[in-house]
Amino acid sequence: QKEVEQDPGPxxxxxxxxxxxxxxxxxxAFQYFxxxxxxxxxxPELLMYTYSSGNKEDGRFTAQxxxxxxxxxxxxxxxxxSDSATYxxxxxxxxxxxxxxxxxxxxxxxxxx
Amino acid sequence: DTGVxxxxxxxxxxxxxxxxxxxxxxxxxxxxxxxxxxxxxxxEFLTYFQNEAQLEKSRLLSxxxxxxxxxxxxxxxxxxxxxxxxxxxxxxxxxxAEGRGEQFFGPGTRLTVL
Numbered sequence: 001q002k003e004v005e006q007d008p009g010p011x012x013x014x015x016x017x018x019x020x021x022x023x024x025x026x027x028x029a030f031q032y033f034x035x036x037x038x039x040x041x042x043x044p045e046l047l048m049y050t051y052s053s054g055n056k057e058d059g060r061f062t063a064q065x066x067x068x069x070x071x072x073x074x075x076x077x078x079x080x081x082s083d084s085a086t087y088x089x090x091x092x093x094x095x096x097x098x099x100x101x102x103x104x105x106x107x108x109x110x111x112x113x
Numbered sequence: 114d115t116g117v118x119x120x121x122x123x124x125x126x127x128x129x130x131x132x133x134x135x136x137x138x139x140x141x142x143x144x145x146x147x148x149x150x151x152x153x154x155x156x157e158f159l160t161y162f163q164n165e166a167q168l169e170k171s172r173l174l175s176x177x178x179x180x181x182x183x184x185x186x187x188x189x190x191x192x193x194x195x196x197x198x199x200x201x202x203x204x205x206x207x208x209x210a211e212g213r214g215e216q217f218f219g220p221g222t223r224l225t226v227l
Contacts, residue, residue: 032214043218092214099214103155
């Protein structure tokens with residue numbers, strides 16, 4: 001079993017739809033949760049960062065963490081064609097050697113105009 | 114531009130050749146990571162440095178791979194005797210060791226081994 005599971009998609013939605021992207025994880029030591037957006041042939045770009053369970057909102061994006069269920073989500077409201085990209089979840093724990101970060105495989109999202 | 118930069122952006126080489134990639138992190142970041150990403154996968158950890166010290170290496174990093182960060186600023190990743198299986202995107206990321214762990218990525222170097 002992978003430490004982080006993420007549905008690879010692809011997920012195709014019409015413009016304006018609400019998008020829900022999810023990851024599950026198995027390691028309860030993870031404390032920090034991130035979402036990255038990656039356009040084709042580019043490096044990942046940090047979108048959202050959360051530390052504890054609960055919701056964090058930034059513009060059209062909302063990140064949700066449920067540590068009891070080991071489940072994180074990213075919601076995109078009013079999706080735009082420019083949101084078409086691969087979304088990677090990432091999780092970190094701080095150990096004696098510093099942060100260990102594990103990435104999901106990414107979900108490919110297509111937003112149709 | 115004060116982000117992470119990588120050079121070259123693309124590299125095509127023949128099997129058996131050596132290649133070297135460079136990463137310049139965000140200037141105040143003391144921790145630097147190298148990852149490898151293949152199609153349809155997330156980044157896989159290769160190694161990381163805190164300042165000039167290489168603190169951890171993944172078992173993915175065979176003895177053909179070596180990384181350095183001689184002055185605690187830029188880093189290089191060298192692959193010797195390249196194999197077709199080395200074809201991938203090589204990503205560099207940086208962060209503050211005292212920070213919250215969020216990593217900032219460069220644009221990557223796409224390696225194609227023919």
